[in-house]
Amino acid sequence: MNALIEMRQVTKAYRGVPAVTKVDFVLREGEIHALLGENGAGKSTLTKMMCGVTLPTSGEMFLSGAPFRFETPAEALENGIAMVFQETSLVPSMTVAQNLYLGDERLFNRIRGLNIAAQTFLQSLNFNVNPTALVSALGAAHKQMVEIARAVRKKVRVIIFDEPTAALTPEEKHHFFALVRRLKQSGVSIIFISHALEEALAIADRITVLRDGEIVASDDAGAFDRDRIIRAMVGRSLSGSLYRREAGQAARPVGEKVLSVQNVSMGSIVRNTSFSIYSGQVTGMFGLIGSGRTEAAKIIAGVAKRNFFNGGEVRLHDRSVRYRVPRQAVADGIVYVTEDRKLEGFFETMTIPENLYMGALAAGTAGGMLVDMAEMRAIAAEWTRTLNVRAINPNARVIELSGGNQQKVVIAKSLVQKPKIIIFDEPTRGVDVGAIAEIHQFINGLADQGLAVVVISSYLPEIMNLSDRILVCRSGRVVEEFGPDEATEEKIMYAAVH
Amino acid sequence: MLRGLNQERIVFTIAVVLFVLFSVLLPGFLSAGNLLSLIQNVSILGILGVAMAIAIIGRGIDLSILSTMPVSAAWLLTLVNGGMPIGLAFVCALGFVIAVGIINGTLIAYVEIPAIFATLAMGIVVYGFGKAFMTPIDAVYTGRGESWFYAIGSGRVLGIPSPVIVFALVAAAAFLFLRTLKPGRFIYGMGDNPLAARVTGIPVRPMIILQYVIISIIALIAGIVMATALAGINTRLALSTMVYDVILVVVLGGIGLAGGKGGIRNVVVGTLLIGILLNGMTIMNLTYTVQSILKSVILLLAIVADTLLNPRDEQTAQHGDI
Numbered sequence: 001m002n003a004l005i006e007m008r009q010v011t012k013a014y015r016g017v018p019a020v021t022k023v024d025f026v027l028r029e030g031e032i033h034a035l036l037g038e039n040g041a042g043k044s045t046l047t048k049m050m051c052g053v054t055l056p057t058s059g060e061m062f063l064s065g066a067p068f069r070f071e072t073p074a075e076a077l078e079n080g081i082a083m084v085f086q087e088t089s090l091v092p093s094m095t096v097a098q099n100l101y102l103g104d105e106r107l108f109n110r111i112r113g114l115n116i117a118a119q120t121f122l123q124s125l126n127f128n129v130n131p132t133a134l135v136s137a138l139g140a141a142h143k144q145m146v147e148i149a150r151a152v153r154k155k156v157r158v159i160i161f162d163e164p165t166a167a168l169t170p171e172e173k174h175h176f177f178a179l180v181r182r183l184k185q186s187g188v189s190i191i192f193i194s195h196a197l198e199e200a201l202a203i204a205d206r207i208t209v210l211r212d213g214e215i216v217a218s219d220d221a222g223a224f225d226r227d228r229i230i231r232a233m234v235g236r237s238l239s240g241s242l243y244r245r246e247a248g249q250a251a252r253p254v255g256e257k258v259l260s261v262q263n264v265s266m267g268s269i270v271r272n273t274s275f276s277i278y279s280g281q282v283t284g285m286f287g288l289i290g291s292g293r294t295e296a297a298k299i300i301a302g303v304a305k306r307n308f309f310n311g312g313e314v315r316l317h318d319r320s321v322r323y324r325v326p327r328q329a330v331a332d333g334i335v336y337v338t339e340d341r342k343l344e345g346f347f348e349t350m351t352i353p354e355n356l357y358m359g360a361l362a363a364g365t366a367g368g369m370l371v372d373m374a375e376m377r378a379i380a381a382e383w384t385r386t387l388n389v390r391a392i393n394p395n396a397r398v399i400e401l402s403g404g405n406q407q408k409v410v411i412a413k414s415l416v417q418k419p420k421i422i423i424f425d426e427p428t429r430g431v432d433v434g435a436i437a438e439i440h441q442f443i444n445g446l447a448d449q450g451l452a453v454v455v456i457s458s459y460l461p462e463i464m465n466l467s468d469r470i471l472v473c474r475s476g477r478v479v480e481e482f483g484p485d486e487a488t489e490e491k492i493m494y495a496a497v498h
Numbered sequence: 499m500l501r502g503l504n505q506e507r508i509v510f511t512i513a514v515v516l517f518v519l520f521s522v523l524l525p526g527f528l529s530a531g532n533l534l535s536l537i538q539n540v541s542i543l544g545i546l547g548v549a550m551a552i553a554i555i556g557r558g559i560d561l562s563i564l565s566t567m568p569v570s571a572a573w574l575l576t577l578v579n580g581g582m583p584i585g586l587a588f589v590c591a592l593g594f595v596i597a598v599g600i601i602n603g604t605l606i607a608y609v610e611i612p613a614i615f616a617t618l619a620m621g622i623v624v625y626g627f628g629k630a631f632m633t634p635i636d637a638v639y640t641g642r643g644e645s646w647f648y649a650i651g652s653g654r655v656l657g658i659p660s661p662v663i664v665f666a667l668v669a670a671a672a673f674l675f676l677r678t679l680k681p682g683r684f685i686y687g688m689g690d691n692p693l694a695a696r697v698t699g700i701p702v703r704p705m706i707i708l709q710y711v712i713i714s715i716i717a718l719i720a721g722i723v724m725a726t727a728l729a730g731i732n733t734r735l736a737l738s739t740m741v742y743d744v745i746l747v748v749v750l751g752g753i754g755l756a757g758g759k760g761g762i763r764n765v766v767v768g769t770l771l772i773g774i775l776l777n778g779m780t781i782m783n784l785t786y787t788v789q790s791i792l793k794s795v796i797l798l799l800a801i802v803a804d805t806l807l808n809p810r811d812e813q814t815a816q817h818g819d820i
Contacts, residue, residue: 301697325696325701325703326697327701330699335699336697338697343693344696345694347690347691347694347695347758348691349690349758350687350758358687359698362684362695362699362700363699367680371679
């Protein structure tokens with residue numbers, strides 16, 4: 001079969017950090033091609049370059065043999081490439097029919113005509129969706145159908161699905177796969193990004209596995225089985241590479257049980273999860289995106305709003321706690337270091353000392369009612385030294401720092417609050433390699449000092465490297481717990497994927 | 499070099515340039531009498547600007563101060579005219595503005611209504627409530643009372659008109675509050691990044707209530723100054739466009755509407771420019787319409803200059819999903 005899209009030596013770097021490196025990728029005509037890989041492996045970036053969301057930094061891309069470079073998603077769509085995103089791009093307050101014809105309206109529109117046309121079109125696809133229904137009232141599967149119908153209506157040749165089945169029930173998945181096969185029969189090529197290996201094996205013609213921005217395996221689906229895919233995703237052979245701490249350190253002994261979570265639920269994201277946290281060790285929480293690990297941590301630290309907290313109990317030592325705001329958790333010595341430091345981590349117009357002092361003021365570990373400038377400078381000097389924050393000017397504003405230094409400031413801002421339990425959510429996301437090592441070393445130091453440390457990460461090597469205990473999350477709950485002697489990357493990955 | 503040129507400095511420079519120009523070109527501008535009246539006329543605007551600045555720095559806005567100010571002051575005068583001792587009347591008015599501040603703050607912090615809508619509605623409520631139950635007539639004049647009370651707005655200390663002194667005191671108190679007190683720092687933190695403030699453990703919602711209570715109290719002070727300076731106050735002021743002048747002073751001084759930026763110094767600078775401008779235009783005998791046009795053009799210029807010199811950091815605004 002002919003190559004429909006071909007990428008040669010394509011590289012995409014965000015601010016110098018490569019997301020995909022020198023990738024050769026071929027999508028053949030009329031095939032279903034599954035893209036697999038861990039979070040951050042580069043699957044989304046690869047497809048975003050095809051559909052005009054981002055441009056490659058270097059390399060060439062060919063569509064039916066002709067080189068292409070789409071500046072916008074609209075341009076890609078004109079050339080027959082559509083992407084269906086995880087979060088749908090439909091307008092919730094409009095009807096299905098209005099969404100289908102969005103952007104193609106004539107000057108005067110007859111609503112009834114629009115509805116009839118939409119009805120006919122949806123029926124031709126065998127979609128059971130009412131064209132007059134509001135999109136906001138539809139379930140996830142129906143929204144997906146509308147999204148797909150919109151792509152098909154534009155007579156596209158390639159549809160890229162990003163995690164299409166994550167929000168679907170088994171019944172809906174069944175329908176979805178039937179649809180994908182029909183699309184294939186009508187000559188549309190499909191790229192299918194997924195975490196669900198069984199689905200990929202069942203539906204795809206070919207499978208490509210990415211790791212750290214490179215393609216590590218690309219073959220006919222028949223040549224893969226679950227083991228081979230996981231081996232490729234993880235990057236090591238199944239030679240039983242047991243969990244082992246770097247530099248031969250033994251895992252720390254289990255300390256006192258400081259916090260236990262019992263049957264906590266929050267909406268459909270956290271489902272009846274239970275686990276415990278011990279002092280003097282690092283508890284790693286591994287899970288793919290959407291596995292509810294961040295949300296569970298946010299419930300513990302009072303960051304999640306209580307309205308969404310329905311059921312279960314969190315016990316700090318022997319006391320049942322239910323924090324409505326983070327302030328109460330901070331007062332009890334529980335801090336949460338966010339995964340999105342720009343959104344809810346630091347104060348961007350403030351300097352490093354001001355940021356740190358804000359943490360101390362909020363926790364009451366420094367200052368009374370009055371701001372003490374000398375104390376502020378002392379705290380800043382102490383922590384920038386401890387964490388090795390490198391800034392040209394000690395009074396630099398945090399927004400001017402590199403990602404690694406920003407992260408260190410956010411960590412320091414939490415540590416000046418003198419916590420007993422500290423939860424790091426993706427502590428090294430968007431951080432340069434040098435700073436990653438420093439932050440890891442520092443996290444280990446905290447556990448050695450007797451703190452209860454939780455590290456949430458979707459990056460396996462990080463979890464393997466730091467943890468004394470590993471909890472694996474899937475579909476909103478902790479599904480498995482590994483001790484230091486039993487965890488292998490493969491076992492963890494098996495537990496984490498569907 | 500150019501980076502150091504922020505909006506505050508630009509506005510200050512424009513103010514100085516205008517001052518020099520008016521001094522040279524306009525006869526009578528530089529006289530001591532005119533300069534004092536210049537500051538006096540903008541003092542009330544400046545006091546309200548301080549209140550508005552506290553709201554905006556904390557990523558809020560308070561459109562109700564232009565109702566709170568005349569209604570509370572008019573009620574105070576009504577009570578005094580009815581025979582109540584001034585001290586007691588003041589306590590009543592203070593209680594009223596604190597209640598307004600608490601309601602504003604509760605609506606914003608706990609009910610989570612955007613500040614602009616909560617205070618817009620509250621402004622109308624306060625005006626209506628005041629007219630219905632507190633001061634049935636629009637204009638209330640000062641009658642009975644002790645001379646020290648009138649001195650608040652119409653006296654002089656060392657030759658300086660007292661409204662100017664009140665403005666200076668309010669500005670100094672607000673400056674110290676924002677700079678050196680813990681709640682002041684928290685207001686900056688909330689304005690800079692409300693989510694980070696929450697995660698850090700700042701008591702965001704109580705702080706919002708405190709913020710709007712302080713704002714209402716400053717509004718009462720402005721009202722007392724205005725009432726005693728003009729020997730009366732008209733509650734219809736709530737229906738005027740003065741609130742936009744207050745916002746103009748604050749934004750012109752360089753306090754970003756996004757919050758977390760600027761300080762009382764910016765309010766003083768903004769007030770100075772507006773004062774010089776209004777005074778000069780009055781001496782030149784320009785019509786109100788022309789004055790409005792000039793004011794708005796200068797505001798737009800200041801904002802455009804600030805945007806050009808301090809562009810938003812595009813890199814950090816991006817969220818590259820790899």
